[in-house]
Amino acid sequence: MNKAFLSLQTLLLMASLGIAQSNTHFSYSLETRAKPAKIWQIWSDVPNWQQWDTGLKSAELLGAFAIGTKGKLIPDKGPKSSFILTELVAGKSYTFKTKLPLGALHVKRYLEEKEGKTYFTHEVWFTGLSKGIFGSALGKNYRRILPEVMTRIREIAER
Structure with missing residues (x-):
């Protein structure tokens, strides 16, 4: 019941913001009793992303956690890819x-604290001429596993 309510809340929030759920643009949000700093610690610890990202074999950041820093991802399936941090509001x-x-594939992770509760969101979208192709090829699976990924983050944060 709680998961269904949160999913409905997420869909309603996205609809109010004009963000429709599709395989080319989707997100998932959860509430946790963990403090925002704990979620941030998990998110910004790139070498340990595979602990909670079920589709990832390894991740590496080639420098400080800062705008412009590049990294590498090795998924469980598919080729190694590079990424770059394009936006950053420390701790948020x-x-x-x-x-x-x-x-391109964009991943945005953000935190909110309201009335003593922490909410964290993972948003994914594809851009460019190939967004429909990659939305179908990759987005469908990412969208399917995102609730599990977010639940794993919450479990780690609440330990």
Whole structure:
């Protein structure tokens, strides 16, 4: 019941913001009793992303956690890819981008604290001429596993 309510809340929030759920642009939000700093610690610890990202074999950041820093991702399936941190508000949000043929994959993670509760969101979108192709090829699976990924983050944060 709680998961369904949160999913409905997320859909309503996205609709109010003009963000429709599709395989080319989607997000998922959860509430946790953990403090925002704990979620931030998990998110910004790039070498340990595979602990909670079920589709990832390894991740590496080639420098400080800062705008413009590049990194590498090795998924469980598929080729190694590079990414770059494109936006950062320390302790609140960040976005990274992975180049794709004729497009890009963007991942934004952000935190909110309201009335003593922490809410965290993972948003994914594809851009460029190939966004429909990659939305179908990759987005469908990412969208399917995102609730599990977010639940794993919450479990780690609440330990």
